[in-house]
Amino acid sequence: MSRLDVHEIEKTLSGAQAGASAVLRAVTFSISDGECLGLKGSTGSGKTTLLRIIAGLLAPDSGEILLDDRLISSAKTQLPPAQRGIALVFQSLGLWPHLTVKGHLDFVLSATGLSRAEQEAHCANALETFLIRDLASRYPAQLSGGERHLLALARAFCTQTRLLLLDEPFTGLDSGLKSRVLETLAQERLRRNLTTLLVTHNDDEMRCLCDRVEHLSEGHIVTRSRKVQNTE
Amino acid sequence: MRQPSKIDHALHVLLALALLAPLLIAFAGQGGFADAFGSYESGEPGFAAARKAALVAATGRSLLVGILATGMALLIGIPAGWALSEKSGGGLSRKAVLLLVVTALPLALPASVSVSGWVGLFAPAGVASRFNVPIPGFAPESRGWLFSEFGAALVLASSLWPIIALETWPGFRRSRNEAYEAALLYSSRGRSFLRIVLPQVAGEIAAGALLVFLFSSTDFSVSSLLLVRTLPTEVHDALMLGKTASAAWASMPLLLLIGIVAWLSVRVTRDNLPQDSPRDTREMPSGLIPLSVLSAGILLGFVLPMAVCFVQAQNTNKPLSVVFGAGTEALGSSLRIAAAVAVISIIAAIARTVLWPETRTRPINIASLFLLAIPGSFLAAALLAIELALSGTLNGTALATALPAATFAAALVIRFLYIPLRLVEEGLAALDPDLLDAAALAGHGRLSRAVSIALPLILPHILAASALVFIFALGEVPMSSRLAPPGLVPATVWLFQQQHMGYDEAVFGLSLLLGGVVAGVLLLCGTAALIILKWTDRARAPVVEGL
Numbered sequence: 156m157s158r159l160d161v162h163e164i165e166k167t168l169s170g171a172q173a174g175a176s177a178v179l180r181a182v183t184f185s186i187s188d189g190e191c192l193g194l195k196g197s198t199g200s201g202k203t204t205l206l207r208i209i210a211g212l213l214a215p216d217s218g219e220i221l222l223d224d225r226l227i228s229s230a231k232t233q234l235p236p237a238q239r240g241i242a243l244v245f246q247s248l249g250l251w252p253h254l255t256v257k258g259h260l261d262f263v264l265s266a267t268g269l270s271r272a273e274q275e276a277h278c279a280n281a282l283e284t285f286l287i288r289d290l291a292s293r294y295p296a297q298l299s300g301g302e303r304h305l306l307a308l309a310r311a312f313c314t315q316t317r318l319l320l321l322d323e324p325f326t327g328l329d330s331g332l333k334s335r336v337l338e339t340l341a342q343e344r345l346r347r348n349l350t351t352l353l354v355t356h357n358d359d360e361m362r363c364l365c366d367r368v369e370h371l372s373e374g375h376i377v378t379r380s381r382k383v384q385n386t387e
Numbered sequence: 388m389r390q391p392s393k394i395d396h397a398l399h400v401l402l403a404l405a406l407l408a409p410l411l412i413a414f415a416g417q418g419g420f421a422d423a424f425g426s427y428e429s430g431e432p433g434f435a436a437a438r439k440a441a442l443v444a445a446t447g448r449s450l451l452v453g454i455l456a457t458g459m460a461l462l463i464g465i466p467a468g469w470a471l472s473e474k475s476g477g478g479l480s481r482k483a484v485l486l487l488v489v490t491a492l493p494l495a496l497p498a499s500v501s502v503s504g505w506v507g508l509f510a511p512a513g514v515a516s517r518f519n520v521p522i523p524g525f526a527p528e529s530r531g532w533l534f535s536e537f538g539a540a541l542v543l544a545s546s547l548w549p550i551i552a553l554e555t556w557p558g559f560r561r562s563r564n565e566a567y568e569a570a571l572l573y574s575s576r577g578r579s580f581l582r583i584v585l586p587q588v589a590g591e592i593a594a595g596a597l598l599v600f601l602f603s604s605t606d607f608s609v610s611s612l613l614l615v616r617t618l619p620t621e622v623h624d625a626l627m628l629g630k631t632a633s634a635a636w637a638s639m640p641l642l643l644l645i646g647i648v649a650w651l652s653v654r655v656t657r658d659n660l661p662q663d664s665p666r667d668t669r670e671m672p673s674g675l676i677p678l679s680v681l682s683a684g685i686l687l688g689f690v691l692p693m694a695v696c697f698v699q700a701q702n703t704n705k706p707l708s709v710v711f712g713a714g715t716e717a718l719g720s721s722l723r724i725a726a727a728v729a730v731i732s733i734i735a736a737i738a739r740t741v742l743w744p745e746t747r748t749r750p751i752n753i754a755s756l757f758l759l760a761i762p763g764s765f766l767a768a769a770l771l772a773i774e775l776a777l778s779g780t781l782n783g784t785a786l787a788t789a790l791p792a793a794t795f796a797a798a799l800v801i802r803f804l805y806i807p808l809r810l811v812e813e814g815l816a817a818l819d820p821d822l823l824d825a826a827a828l829a830g831h832g833r834l835s836r837a838v839s840i841a842l843p844l845i846l847p848h849i850l851a852a853s854a855l856v857f858i859f860a861l862g863e864v865p866m867s868s869r870l871a872p873p874g875l876v877p878a879t880v881w882l883f884q885q886q887h888m889g890y891d892e893a894v895f896g897l898s899l900l901l902g903g904v905v906a907g908v909l910l911l912c913g914t915a916a917l918i919i920l921k922w923t924d925r926a927r928a929p930v931v932e933g934l
Contacts, residue, residue: 266573
C-alpha cells in the first residue's frame with residue numbers, strides 16, 4: 156500500500172537520427188493507496204518513458220516523483236531503482252534467459268536481506284500463487300507464453316512491492332490465456348491492496364483491473380480521472 | 388541458411404587437411420626426436436634428462452605466461468567491452484567507428500614495438516644481450532621485474548585485451564535490454580552485471596580468453612625480448628640451428644595444447660540464449676569504472692609505448708634523419724610484403740564467400756585457428772622443409788629464384804588465414820537469410836547470390852580482415868626472421884635484432900614509425916568501412932563483430 160505523486164514531470168529524449176524531442180510535458184497525477192490507475196495513449200505518447208522514470212531507470216529533466224511522500228525522483232535526486240520497492244512488468248517481460256523459474260525468484264529475494272528460510276518461504280508462496288510450482292526448474296525458453304507472463308508476475312510479487320507498474324504486460328496472449336493471467340493478477344493485487352499503474356491500449360484489461368483511467372497524449376495528461384465502468 | 392551438404396563437409400575437411408598437411412613435412416627435416424629431447428647423447432650422463440627438464444620448464448613458463456596474460460586481459464577486456472557496448476551504441480556513427488578503431492590500436496601495435504616502450508619506461512638499460520653472457524667474477528646483473536614471466540604477461544595483456552573487448556561487446560550490447568533493467572529494479576548495478584549480464588556473455592568471454600591464452604602462451608617476440616625462455620623460444624633456437632625436425636618435435640607439447648584449445652574455442656557456446664531486443668544504450672550508462680578501464684587499456688597498450696618511444700627518440704639530440712632513417716628501408720620492404728599478404732587474404736575471403744555464401748565452415752576454421760596459434764617457428768620449419776625440397780627440384784629454373792619470396796608470402800598468408808575466414812563467417816551469419824532466399828526464388832544461382840547479395844553486404848568485414856592481416860603480417864617476427872628471402876630484412880626483424888643489442892634512437896624511431904603506420908591503416912580502414920556501410924544503407928546494422 157503506497158501513494159504515488161507525480162508532479163510536473165518533463166523529459167526530452169534525443170533520438171539517434173531525429174534529434175531531440177520532448178516526450179513528457181508537465182505530467183502530473185496521483186495514485187492513492189491500493190488504487191489501480193490505467194494509463195492510455197497512442198504509440199509514442201510517452202507512456203513507457205513515464206513508467207521508466209517512475210521505476211528509476213530514467214531520470215526526469217524536471218519535476219518530482221514522491222512515493223509515500225518521500226522524494227524518489229527529481230532532476231537532482233535519483234533514488235536507485237533497487238531501493239524504491241517498485242516492481243515493473245515489462246512489455247517484453249524482461250525474463251533472464253539463463254535462470255530457471257526458481258532462479259528468477261531466488262535472484263530477486265537474495266537482495267532483500269531476508270533469511271534463507273524466509274526467502275524459501277516467499278519463493279514457494281509465489282510459485283504456488285502464480286501456478287508455476289511445477290515449472291520451477293524450467294528456463295524461460297521452455298515455458299509457454301502464458302507461463303512466461305505468470306513468471307514475470309511472480310517475480311514482481313515475490314517481494315514486499317510498494318508499487319506495481321505494468322507496461323502492456325498482456326501483449327501477445329490469446330484471450331483464453333489472458334483471462335487466466337488477468338484473473339490471477341487481479342486477485343493477488345486486491346489481496347495485497349497493491350497500488351498499481353497499468354499502461355495498456357486494451358479496454359477489457361482496464362475494466363478488469365483499473366479503478367480509473369487517465370489519457371496521455373503528446374506528453375500531456377489530457378483526460379482526468381475517468382472512473383472505469385466495470386461491466387463484468 | 389542452407390544446411391551444409393555431405394559434399395560441403397568433405398570439401399571442408401579436404402581443405403583443412405591441405406592446410407595442415409605441410410606441417411608433417413617439418414618432421415622429415417634435420418635433427419629429430421632424439422635431437423629435440425637430447426636422448427642422442429647416450430654417452431653423456433644426465434644430458435637427456437636435463438634437456439627434457441629444460442623443455443618441461445619452458446612448457447611450464449609458456450603456460451604461466453599464457454594464464455597470467457589471460458587473467459590480466461580479462462580484467463581489462465571485460466569492463467572495456469561493457470563500456471564499448473554503451474559508447475558504440477550498436478549503430479555505426481563516425482564516433483562509434485572511431486571508438487572501435489581506437490580500441491583496436493593496442494592489438495595492432497607490433498609486439499616488439501610494445502616492448503620498446505615498456506623497456507624504455509622501466510628498464511632503459513635492459514639490453515637483452517647484457518644478461519645473456521655472465522661476466523666472470525661478477526654477480527649476475529639484476530634484470531628487474533619486467534624481465535620475468537609477469538613482465539612478459541603484462542606486456543602481452545596490454546596488447547591482447549582488445550580481443551576480449553571486441554569479442555564481448557556485441558554480446559554486452561544484446562544484454563542491455565529489459566531483462567537487465569528488470570535486474571536493476573531488484574539489485575545493484577554491479578550485482579546485476581555479475582549475475583545477469585556476465586552469464587549471458589559467458590560464451591564470448593570464454594572464446595576471447597581462449598584466443599588470448601593461445602596467442603600469449605605461443606608468443607615468441609615478447610618472451611624472447613624479455614628473456615623468458617618459453618617453448619616457442621626453444622623451438623625458434625632449434626630452427627635457427629637448421630634443425631627443422633627438432634623444432635617440430637619440440638613443439639609437440641604446445642601443439643597438443645593448441646589443438647585442444649583451438650577445438651574448445653570453436654566449440655564454446657556461440658548459441659546465444661534468446662534475448663529481448665536491446666534498448667537505446669544511452670539510457671543505460673555503464674558508469675565511470677568501465678569507461679576508465681577502457682581508457683586505461685588504450686593508454687597502457689598504445690599511448691604509453693608510443694609516448695615513451697617519442698620521448699626516447701627526442702632525447703638523443705640527433706638529427707631526425709638518423710633517428711628515423713636507419714630502419715626505413717626495412718619498413719619499406721615490410722610494407723610491400725604485408726600489402727601482398729593482405730591482397731591474397733582478400734582473395735581468400737572472397738573465395739570463401741563465393742564457395743559457401745549460405746553455410747559455415749567449421750573444419751577450416753579449426754585448422755586455420757590452429758595455424759594462427761602454433762609457434763611461428765614451427766610453421767616456418769615446415770615451409771622451410773618444403774622450400775628446400777622444391778629448390779632441389781627447381782634448381783636452375785627461373786622459379787627457383789622466386790621461391791624464397793613465394794614461401795615467405797605463403798607462410799604469412801597461411802598463418803593469418805583464420806582472420807579473413809572468421810570475419811567472413813561473422814558477416815555471413817549476420818545476414819538476413821531471407822535476402823539470399825529471395826534471390827534464390829528469383830532464379831539466381833549460388834554464384835549469383837554470392838556475388839550480387841552476400842559480397843556487397845559483407846564488404847566491411849572483408850575490409851576489416853584485410854587491415855588486420857596487413858597489420859599482423861607487418862608485426863610478425865619468428866617466421867619473418869627465418870623465411871625472409873636473402874637481401875630482405877623486414878622491419879620487425881630489424882627492430883628485433885637491434886633490440887637484442889640495445890635500445891638506441893633508431894629502435895625508438897622505427898618503433899614510432901611502425902606505430903604510426905598501424906594507426907593510420909586502422910583509421911583508413913574505419914573510414915572506408917563507414918563509407919561502404921552508408922553506401923549499403925546499413926548504418927543501423929551491427930558493426931563488424933568478433934575477431
